[in-house]
């Protein structure tokens with residue numbers, strides 16, 4: 001097992017769900033944590049919990065859409081801890097609906113958080129991590145949705161395909177310059193978290209689209225599916241197992257292999273994907 005004692009770990013979207021699960025596990029393993037989130041209240045609560053367990057932790061309230069704020073987060077972390085071993089760009093939101101009905105502002109928001117949030121993390125942390133000139137790791141949270149054909153969640157799926165793609169490019173470009181930084185893309189399947197609830201909090205509350213019956217039905221369906229997901233503890237076991245096995249695509253759910261191979265088959269056979277039977 002890898003030794004995380006004293007290692008410095010940064011996590012965005014750390015106040016809830018998978019980010020919080022990672023923070024707790026890294027903390028248990030003796031890592032020092034620099035955590036960021038939009039949600040000041042939950043972040044403050046987590047900081048207190050971790051400090052109660054004697055974990056060394058600092059927190060930053062930020063919006064990953066704001067490149068300057070992410071740069072300052074990196075600056076603060078390097079100043080406080082003297083370096084970064086694991087940089088985890090994890091903040092994200094969900095989004096659902098029929099493609100041609102979803103408001104333009106919703107598409108923009110999801111892209112800016114789920115994709116540009118990661119790009120902002122890469123731009124802020126990679127140059128500083130390169131300057132350390134030692135082995136270190138960057139992990140971007142995408143989703144199994146970024147590996148397969150999806151339905152009813154187009155903004156989310158688009159953003160997660162982009163998150164996978166940017167991390168693949170990053171991995172290749174880092175190797176091309178013989179960098180000591182290793183890139184990974186985390187592609188979990190469903191895990192019960194605050195994703196549905198938290199994503200609702202930052203949607204445009206005034207847009208009548210979100211008041212339609214079809215949207216409300218879809219939202220309730222999505223929230224129910226999430227609840228039936230893999231328990232967080234098991235998802236974290238899989239996350240650390242993937243990381244330690246040096247899996248570039250860190251996956252949690254074997255059941256999704258069929259959906260990943262379906263997409264690849266459609267590409268190779270030049271076929272139009274059909275609606276997914278659930």
Ligand SMILES: NC(=O)c1ccc[n+]([C@@H]2O[C@H](COP(=O)([O-])OP(=O)(O)OC[C@H]3O[C@@H](n4cnc5c(N)ncnc54)[C@H](O)[C@@H]3O)[C@@H](O)[C@H]2O)c1
Nearest residue numbers: 013016017018038063064091092143190191193194195198
């Ligand atoms: N839960 C799942 O089933 C699942 C599956 C695949 C991928 N993911 C991905 O995992 C990541 C974490 O999601 P989660 O399921 O733990 O949800 P979550 O809502 O429980 O946690 C996400 C955290 O990100 C924060 N956040 C959202 N927008 C932000 C912003 N602009 N700036 C800073 N922080 C922001 C939220 O406040 C929240 O604390 C996301 O990228 C999500 O897409 C989740």
